[in-house]
Amino acid sequence: xxxxxxxxxxxxxxxxxxxxxxxxxxxxxxxxxxxxxxxxxxxxxxxxxxxxxxxxxxxxxxxxxxxxxxxxxxxxxxxxxxxxxxxxxxxxxxxxxxxxxxxxxxxxxxxxxxxxxxxxxxxxxxxxxxxxxxxxxxxxxxxxxxxxxxxxxxxxxxxxxxxxxxxxxxxxxxxxxxxxxxxxxxxxxxxxxxxxxxxxxxxxxxxxxxxxxxxxxxxxxxxxxxxxxxxxxxxxxxxxxxxxxxxxxxxxxxxxxxxxxxxxxxxxxxxxxxxxxxxxxxxxxxxxxxxxxxxxxxxxxxxxxxxxxxxxxxxxx
Numbered sequence: 490x491x492x493x494x495x496x497x498x499x500x501x502x503x504x505x506x507x508x509x510x511x512x513x514x515x516x517x518x519x520x521x522x523x524x525x526x527x528x529x530x531x532x533x534x535x536x537x538x539x540x541x542x543x544x545x546x547x548x549x550x551x552x553x554x555x556x557x558x559x560x561x562x563x564x565x566x567x568x569x570x571x572x573x574x575x576x577x578x579x580x581x582x583x584x585x586x587x588x589x590x591x592x593x594x595x596x597x598x599x600x601x602x603x604x605x606x607x608x609x610x611x612x613x614x615x616x617x618x619x620x621x622x623x624x625x626x627x628x629x630x631x632x633x634x635x636x637x638x639x640x641x642x643x644x645x646x647x648x649x650x651x652x653x654x655x656x657x658x659x660x661x662x663x664x665x666x667x668x669x670x671x672x673x674x675x676x677x678x679x680x681x682x683x684x685x686x687x688x689x690x691x692x693x694x695x696x697x698x699x700x701x702x703x704x705x706x707x708x709x710x711x712x713x714x715x716x717x718x719x720x721x722x723x724x725x726x727x728x729x730x731x732x733x734x735x736x737x738x739x740x741x742x743x744x745x746x747x748x749x750x751x752x753x754x755x756x757x758x759x760x761x762x763x764x765x766x767x768x769x770x771x772x773x774x775x776x777x778x779x780x781x782x783x784x785x786x787x788x789x790x791x792x793x794x795x796x797x798x799x800x801x802x803x804x805x806x
Contacts, residue, residue, distance in 0.1 A: 499530035507740035515583035529569035537585040545574035559620030605664040629655040
């Protein structure tokens with residue numbers, strides 16, 4: 490009997506600005522296709538999206554939900570998902586990608602009375618907030634987008650305040666659905682390994698450690714990791730290290746050699762080789778041109794670079 494085919498996941502990795510780890514994707518080009526995607530995907534950071542026009546369907550693993558204009562989604566870094574618009578439509582979206590703990594610090598997002606665990610929220614949250622039930626969501630997201638787009642004096646302080654308010658509201662919504670028993674947390678078998686890499690990428694550790702935190706045998710873990718992500722655990726680790734080193738190259742005055750050690754490379758030869766493979770140039774060359782980048786780059790193992798651009802329908806214009 491043939492083995493059932495596993496769902497293939499795409500890993501989309503965003504290099505957030507080190508000094509202000511929040512990226513906004515907005516404008517007329519972010520229309521979602523009405524054709525369902527072939528793969529689910531997941532990110533290396535928190536995704537918050539707002540639908541501006543039309544409607545469609547979103548999949549969180551086994552859950553299928555319908556969205557409409559004005560709805561807001563909040564998807565944690567380890568939750569596979571995909572989105573498509575209603576037939577004949579091209580829903581227009583804007584997205585926030587952020588690292589809340591790096592943006593606001595761990596203290597504001599620490600343990601708060603009556604709120605769920607922040608670590609769990611940032612790892613498995615997947616919320617669809619309708620405009621009718623959560624009007625605050627669209628208001629706050631749109632305000633953040635406007636501030637980030639205009640960049641008026643003091644905008645970063647304003648954005649931090651808005652993000653703190655938004656995240657507190659999201660934690661409340663996440664906790665309410667848990668308490669009501671309507672929230673079915675996505676339990677991805679590889680999530681513990683992804684979290685471990687996120688926290689310990691700068692350290693040396695055997696791959697068997699990743700298998701152990703997932704309660705899998707090393708052989709089964711490596712096979713499952715490649716089947717679901719299209720890459721090996723070791724390549725995923727190098728990808729994470731290179732992204733972190735990009736943040737340091739852009740925002741600090743540390744030497745390239747020091748940065749290599751800070752992200753886990755004891756050999757400059759190894760660091761240069763992996764950096765060139767991911768970024769297409771050496772760390773030194775990348776640092777010299779980093780300031781010329783109009784926006785942070787997007788790295789991926791599968792070639793995804795931007796939302797599919799389609800012509801908007803008449804009613805969407």
